[in-house]
Amino acid sequence: MTGCGRAELREVSEAVLAVTARLSVHDVLKTIVASARRLLGARYAALGLPGPDDTFGEFITDGISDERARAIGPMPRQHGLLAAMLRDRNPVRLADVRSHPSFGWWPAAHPELTDFIGVPILHGDEILGTLFLANRREAGGFSAADEELLRLLAAHAAIALVNARLYERSRELSIVAERNRIARELHDAVTQKLFSLRLTADAAAMLVSRDAARAAAELDTVRRLAAEATEELRAIVVGLRPVDLSGDGLDTALRKQTDLLDRVHRPAVRFAGAPVPRLPAVREEAAYRIAQEAMHNALRHAEPGRVTVAVRTDDGSVVLEVTDDGRGFDPLTPTRQFGLASMRERARAAGGRLEVLSRPGAGTTVRLVVPADG
Known part of the structure; x- marks a missing residue:
């Protein structure tokens, strides 16, 4: 030169x-x-x-x-x-x-x-x-x-x-492979279980007027099969938990999730966090799922220009914040209660505390605080 x-x-x-x-x-x-x-x-x-x-x-x-x-x-x-x-x-x-x-x-x-x-x-x-x-x-x-x-x-x-x-091609191939894995597991386990559940329910319906005791036994089988199908569906969903969450930890997994969402959505999705200590698996899982729910809610409903995910340590706790600059909402609005209730339940199960700060026209912040130690 x-x-x-x-x-x-x-x-x-x-x-x-x-x-x-x-x-x-x-x-x-x-x-x-x-x-x-x-x-x-x-x-x-x-x-x-x-x-x-x-x-x-x-x-x-x-x-x-x-x-x-x-x-x-x-x-x-x-x-x-x-x-x-x-x-x-x-x-x-x-x-x-x-x-x-x-x-x-x-x-x-x-x-x-x-x-x-x-x-x-x-x-x-x-x-x-x-x-x-x-x-x-x-x-x-x-x-x-x-x-x-x-x-x-x-x-x-x-x-x-x-x-x-x-890189984008490898992400596409990874998504296709994951979809194929889910399809196989649904076919091999859950679909067969649901088929058995349906046949048992049909048998119970025919017996209910002729043999109440046998009908009750068949209904017990229906309940057992439904519980097993639910557990297998939950196991498949947990299988979607990124390897990074168990391998590299919460901050790395969140950074990669925001990078992925940033590539497929028009609003900017950014990670602004710092490395945090490893948490017990139930707390890492809860924090990750709450962050996912908060990001997806913002992208689906808030019409934001930017969504920011931050995680840090503060006085013996790990603090997660998902903030958007979208149109905001009233947290007491009934149509939003199911998602908020689900996030709060996850937070309680992990021994944490969830706050949702929002008002119409002023964006939203979802803040989770969980203990950093066991």
């Missing part, structure tokens, strides 16, 4: 670290675009991913307001210089983008572009995407050193993007 000074190297390092810290593909793409625009001092930046038939499968911008983006309209499809670069492994650097023979047009609400640089994001022979920057803030347009910097960032971005795709 002969064209880079110490300050530029630090900028590249910070940009690369920001990109590699993301595991969601969408987060990686957004971070790449923002880092590239900041690194080269451009007014506008975009990243296009190839889709079917030489179109853009995804197109992410930075430096354009949401209002202007809506006015511009749908992402570009198959025209002009940008689409051409999805098939070209060579960088393009221009003093005026309109001078390129492949330049076509831009919509009326589109900002006017002048100096331009585009660099492909390559993984072997595959073009994963292309970075576009325009309108450098400093006079003189983009330089060869700028191109060198952008190519370096694109190389690291390719690694981060591939890793993020592999």
Whole structure:
């Protein structure tokens, strides 16, 4: 990197670290675009991913307001210089983008572009995407050193993007494997038990008017089979308990749960906790399930922009807090009582105390306090 000074190297390092810290593909793409625009001092930046038939499968911008983006309209499809670069492994650097023979047009609400640089994001022979920057803030347009910097960032971005795709794929495979396991267990155990329960109930119904004693015996069998089916269902659900909870502990399990929810929900889901000591299994399980219930309630009902999970130690206790900035609710509202009652019962069974702080329009905090010792 002969064209880079110490300050530029630090900028590249910070940009690369920001990109590699993301595991969601969408987060990686957004971070790449923002880092590239900041690194080269451009007014506008975009990243296009190839889709079917030489179109853009995804197109992410930075430096354009949401209002202007809506006015511009749908992402570009198959025209002009940008689409051409999805098939070209060579960088393009221009003093005026309109001078390129492949330049076509831009919509009326589109900002006017002048100096331009585009660099492909390559993984072997595959073009994963292309970075576009325009309108450098400093006079003189983009330089060869700028191109060198952008190519370096694109190389690291390719690694981060591939890793993020592999990570998301592994999560998908894990979910499929878990669903298959549950299906097998339901078929092998619970389904057969419920079938026997149904036959026994039918027999009891036929006997009730002819032989009350035998009918009562059959009903005893129904109760026993129902209890066994309930226990087996509970065992399957407990089998969903993450390995991390028994292996790494509550804080790690919660961090991984928030990471997962953050990838599949639009609101930001963040873990802001600190390492906490290991708790007895019943307390760790209760804290984890309460956190799950509180997060899912927030995501389903509160319309939040952000959900935060925090866990810490405080004066011999472990404190768990799930906070959202959503629309809030009245904790006394009957429609919310079942979920709150379930969480409070878990807290009591674990020797803890649960508080729910909320009011309409002011978000919600669910706080659990459990003893840290046995």
